[in-house]
Amino acid sequence: MKLDEQWIRAHLPEDCRDEDIDVFGGLYLDGLKIMSEGERGNPDTVSYEAKDEDDLRWHQLETICHFVGKCDKSRTWRWYRARAVDGHWTYIEHRNYDYNAIEDSRLPGFERFLFNMHYAFPRDVWEKRVKHYVDLMNFWYKVPHWDYDREKLCFVEISDSREHDDHADIVEEPRPGSVVEVVD
Secondary structure, eight states: OOOOHHHHHHTSOGGGTTSOOOOOTTEEEETTEEEEOOSTTOOOEEEEEOSSHHHHHHHHHHHHHTTSSOOOOOSOEEEEEEEEETTEEEEEEESSOSEEEEOOTHHHHHHHHHHHHHHHSOHHHHHHHHHHHHHHHTTTBSSOOEEEETTTTEEEEOOOOOEEETTTTEEEOOOTTOEEEEEO
16 A cells, blocks of 8 residues: 655654554555455455545554554553453452553553554544543443543543443452452
């Protein structure tokens, strides 16, 4: 796929400007349409249709923002799922933690994506993505648990609510006997 590589690299944060930005495997350009190659004999499909060259560049940059940069995985979650026993999760609990929640592996990637976008995108576009990713982080909570600190560019907990599955009416939280190990 044709990329304006110089423009894209100039709009990425400095720490990831030298990274590989060829993240469009299985896609090709047909004018202003990004086409996805058909799989197993299926027809090719339109993945994205840009309004103009500028819109195409911004879409490509946003896509690349998902794949570049190192995620900060250094923060500690209070609970990690250890294994399932008889269909129920068991947990490892940390005495000292940054997040009073069960580990959500999406958070570091979401933070890095929003950080990358913050660097180059107009404020209104970036803010729309922030709201979308806050909604994604809160999907399994009846009461919002997460917000995004726009100054520090990271997710913050705003409640002590626990994950909840509306369909099965199940709150996921470590119950007595489900914590199999406590570590510092």
